[in-house]
Amino acid sequence: MFRLASLWLALTAAGIASADEVHVAVAANFTAPMKEIAAAFERESGHKVLTTIGATGKFYAQIKNGAPFQVLLAADDDTPARLEREGSAAPGTRFTYAIGKLVLWSPQAGLVDQHGAVLGQGTFTHLAIANPKLAPYGAAAMQTLDKLGLQQRLAPRLVQGDSIAQAHQFVVSGAAPLGFVAMSQVMDGGKLQSGSAWVVPSAMYAPIRQDALLLAAGRDKPAALAFLRHLRGEPARALIRAYGYAL
Known part of the structure; x- marks a missing residue:
C-alpha cells in the first residue's frame, strides 16, 4: 500500500x-x-x-x-x-x-437444491467447471467434489472450460445442465438472477x-x-x- x-x-x-x-x-x-x-x-x-x-x-x-x-x-x-x-x-x-464465492448453478428452476444434493443423485448428463489447472474457481470446484466424495464418480461427466466464463457459457448454452460458476455471474444484489443455485459453503474449498x-x-x-x-x-x-x- x-x-x-x-x-x-x-x-x-x-x-x-x-x-x-x-x-x-x-x-x-x-x-x-x-x-x-x-x-x-x-x-x-x-x-x-x-x-x-x-x-x-x-x-x-x-x-x-x-x-x-x-x-x-x-x-x-x-x-x-x-x-x-x-x-x-x-x-x-x-x-x-x-x-470469490463458488456456486453450483443451473438456468433450470428447481434442478439445483439448496444443499447441492443433486450432485449425488446423478440425474444430469454433464457438469461444467473451469479448468482447475488454469482457473482457481475450477480448482475450488474440484475441491468441493472431493469433499463430497464425488470427484471420481463424476469425472466422466465433467465438461471443462478454459475459464470460468466459458464454464458459465456451457451451462447457459445447454451443453451442460448445471455447473460450478462464480457467484458474480449469476447473482445480482444478493439475489439469483434466474434458475436454481447452491451457494457452496466456504469451508469446502480454499479461499479464493x-x-x-x-x-x-x-x-x-x-x-x-x-x-x-x-x-x-x-x-x-x-x-x-x-x-x-x-x-
Missing part, C-alpha cells in the same frame, strides 16, 4: 499524470463488475481502460512472454505473488481486491483470494497507478460487494 502510494505521488509531483491508457488483464469471473468499475474510473479520471478477459493461468504465461498488460486482476493470490517474486511486477503493490498487482509494464504509468487507487476506493468496493464478493 505504501509503495503504491509513493509511486503515485512521485508521478503526480513530476506533472505527468495526464490522460492516458491502462491495459488491465482481468480474471473472467470479474467481467461484470469490471465493466462498471472501468466506466466510473474513465468518467472520473479521463484515463482510458483497455481490458483483456481470460483465465489467470493463461495470463501468467502471457505476461512472462512479454504481453503489455500493466495491471493484473487475478482470480487467485498465488499467481500475483509468483509474478512479484520473479520480478515481473512492482514490489509492494499487491493487494486482495475481492474474495483475488489479488491485484501493478505489473512491470505499468510501473511508470500514471493511469495504471490511478486505476489501482480507484479499485481500493469505497465506491468500487461497494460495487464489488454488490456482485457477491467478500472483502
Whole structure:
C-alpha cells in the first residue's frame, strides 16, 4: 500500500499524470463488475481502460512472454505473488481486491437444491467447471467434489472450460445442465438472477483470494497507478460487494 502510494505521488509531483491508457488483464469471473468499475474510473479520471478477459493461468504465461498488460486482476493470490517474486511486477503493490464465492448453478428452476444434493443423485448428463489447472474457481470446484466424495464418480461427466466464463457459457448454452460458476455471474444484489443455485459453503474449498498487482509494464504509468487507487476506493468496493464478493 505504501509503495503504491509513493509511486503515485512521485508521478503526480513530476506533472505527468495526464490522460492516458491502462491495459488491465482481468480474471473472467470479474467481467461484470469490471465493466462498471472501468466506466466510473474513465468518467472520473479521463484515463482510458483497455481490458483483456481470460483465465489467470493463461495470463501468467502471457505476461512472462512479454504481453503489455500493466495491471493484473487475478482470480487467485498465488499467481500475483509468483509474478512479484520473479520480478515481473512492482514490489509492494499487491493487494486482495475481492474474495470469490463458488456456486453450483443451473438456468433450470428447481434442478439445483439448496444443499447441492443433486450432485449425488446423478440425474444430469454433464457438469461444467473451469479448468482447475488454469482457473482457481475450477480448482475450488474440484475441491468441493472431493469433499463430497464425488470427484471420481463424476469425472466422466465433467465438461471443462478454459475459464470460468466459458464454464458459465456451457451451462447457459445447454451443453451442460448445471455447473460450478462464480457467484458474480449469476447473482445480482444478493439475489439469483434466474434458475436454481447452491451457494457452496466456504469451508469446502480454499479461499479464493483475488489479488491485484501493478505489473512491470505499468510501473511508470500514471493511469495504471490511478486505476489501482480507484479499485481500493469505497465506491468500487461497494460495487464489488454488490456482485457477491467478500472483502
